[in-house]
Amino acid sequence: MFKEISTMKRSFMVLALAGGSLSLPASAEMDTAYYNDHYCTTCHGADGIGSEGVQAPRLAGMEPWYLKRQLEHFRAGMRGMHREDFQGTEMQPMAAKLSDESIAELVAWVGSWEYVPTPVTLEGDAEAGRALYASCSSCHGANGEGSPTLGAPALAGQNDWYLVTQLQNFKAGYRGSAPGDTYGAQMIPMAASLADDTAIRNVVSYINTLGR
Amino acid sequence: MKHSVSRREFMNLVSATLGTGALIQLGSALSLLPMTAQAASLSLATPTPGKGKVVILGAGISGLTVAWELTKAGYDCTVLEASNRAGGRVFTVRSGTVIDEIGNRQVCEWDKEPHMYFNAGAARIPSTHRNLLHYCKELGVELEMFINESKTAYMQDDNMMGGQRIRNAEVSTNVRGFLAELFAKCYTAAQLNEPFTEAESETILGLIRQFGDLDRSKMRYTGSARAGYVSGGFLEHGVQKEMIEIRNLMKSRLIGSTFTANEGETGPMLMQPVGGMDMVVQGFTRKLGDKVIYGAPVVGVQVKEDGVEVAYDHGGSRHSIAADYCFNCIPAHLMTGIPNNYPQDYLASMRSIRRGEAYKSAFQAKTRFWEDEDIYGGISWINAPISQIWYPPHGIHKAKGIILSAYNFGGGMVFTKMSQEERVEAALAQGEKLHPNYRDVVEKPVTIAWHRMNHMLGCSARWGSGFGGWTDEVQTLFDRLQQPVNGRHYFIGDQMAYHGAWQESAIASAHWALKDMDQRVRSMATQA
Ligand SMILES: Cc1cc2nc3c(=O)[nH]c(=O)nc-3n(C[C@H](O)[C@H](O)[C@H](O)COP(=O)(O)OP(=O)(O)OC[C@H]3O[C@@H](n4cnc5c(N)ncnc54)[C@H](O)[C@@H]3O)c2cc1C
16 A cells, blocks of 8 residues: 555645745745745655655655754765765755755754655565664664664665665665765665675565564 | 669668658558547537536646646636646746756746747647647647758767768768669669669669769769858859768768658658747646646545545645546656555556656857858757757847757756756857857856756656567556546546657547546436
């Protein structure tokens, strides 16, 4: 199921937005209100549910500290700069234009979206993945809930296709190898410990079972 | 050239070269270019009382077509459009236009004059696109001719002739001369006394001579005035240009362009609306008025047994609308991010479609410098990522004009990945190989990377693994997505046609859906 009825009901509810500058476009005449930095939903889906067609992951329910750091890393060119990082380079150019104020405002906006379960699209060996995940839990938590203290984000409930891309990118050095990316750098040896794409698929299949 | 050819081979050669008509028919059989179609007449039934509410998602040409046809038939239509303008990939840039590329928003600062515009998406209307032309006529959209091929425009390739630009006429004349001489040699050598009579043979040789402008007695090609004169022509004798050896021309993969610019889809007469392609869009929106809601992104679609419920944002709040029927032209790759209750196989079809990468850019030209070089429209070809330069066929002899500085339909990511500055520099550096003074005569660049345009993120839908990857599996996916969900929700747009990236395709998909719905409405009415 891509989308649950209960979520749909919720999404029909009127969404209260914080602050005037956040108001959505009202009409063709309101061009100044229309042209803001709220491009996120075109790629990440309505209310940030994630969009497989654009390979842009779920943002709804993301930890604000992690969201902020990623926007800053994209802006600084620490992420999404490698030519082969197709998805990252989709995200990077718009982040590059964001001001500190805009990032703060976007984090608040994204924070207004309720978490929505992501669909399972992957078929892997979750049992084999459980063993592999043993080395991940020290930072990402036994239930994949993440650790603000260690700066490791929640993995449970994220789009599985996205997690696969990230592990591949850490392994290939597209992410985590930029100077100054100390958080990303921690992931490089971890991703390297996953032997191949099958291992990656298995560990992500296990993360799929953790629920949220 | 001692090689002699069999009669059959020769016949193949002749028909392949001269029998363009035959080739075009073959093209149709292979569904390369669709057969000329009559404008479809859609005599739609009036809605069943109380069952006439329709919601249309996206004000692309297909959505507007549906809205207009159903409005005429008596339905109550609402069009929800995420952007603050209608038209989607029909987009004309002129003074003041905002180009809403994600991460690279631009505002056009060209002179404000009617001819100073640029069709950043659709630009050409072939005379065989009967349905689109039908709407142009019905909606009062004034048309003028569009010039696609110009013999006086240039071709440039670093691999050919030391990288010097040459006129298209020089390429086509010399290649034809070579081919004709080859034919003439084969013809005599093969001793073709059958199936032609002597008189027929004479005629054929005459054709070959004409085709290549061969020398009358020896049937040799030694150059032709068709390639243009170096000097003179009127009050002094014209000095013919030197013939160019085929060996030199062959160095470029581009030379075929001078033969295909007027073939296939660009073979029919081409037209453009006076003042910009978005005149077509305005033709529809004038009729539809406030039925189109702008700045209204769809955020949820629920198909029910007897209708469809759609959620959308507008004016800072969330709304919902219930309708009996829904027609949806939101690009498939964006639809996968909108909550819905589509069947799994329907969604799987949507997910299988890849995004296209078309890229275009333009400059304001401070003078119409091309007119000083005998160019009044058409295309210059270059073996570089910009690929083409188009000269406007409109605004002749005015002070300035808008020149297309790049058009890369299939491989636009080269530019998409660049910063605005890099894109502009690349266009200048490549363009100055065609026009040495280019940098000095152009200004105010605009770039349109369709892959990054807000609410679009692509052009055009790529079914299968890319161009030409049409397998049985793809066919199954396509067929599934064409079928409506519960007979209530139709997926439309050029993404739902075999021949993407034409407005005619988008309209054809809309007509297919309308006819299907109309049949259902009629059969339900007879059952009741
Ligand atoms: C570079 C280029 C050159 C082309 N050249 C030609 C040409 O010469 N001749 C020709 O005939 N055609 C040409 N085409 C093709 C033509 O433009 C398209 O085939 C046609 O416009 C597609 O129409 P459509 O109905 O499929 O909708 P689209 O144009 O794809 O429109 C989709 C609409 O959906 C809207 N939308 C997106 N998300 C949402 C949402 N969440 N809620 C509501 N609305 C949403 C979009 O804003 C848009 O208005 C060209 C296209 C390009 C890009």
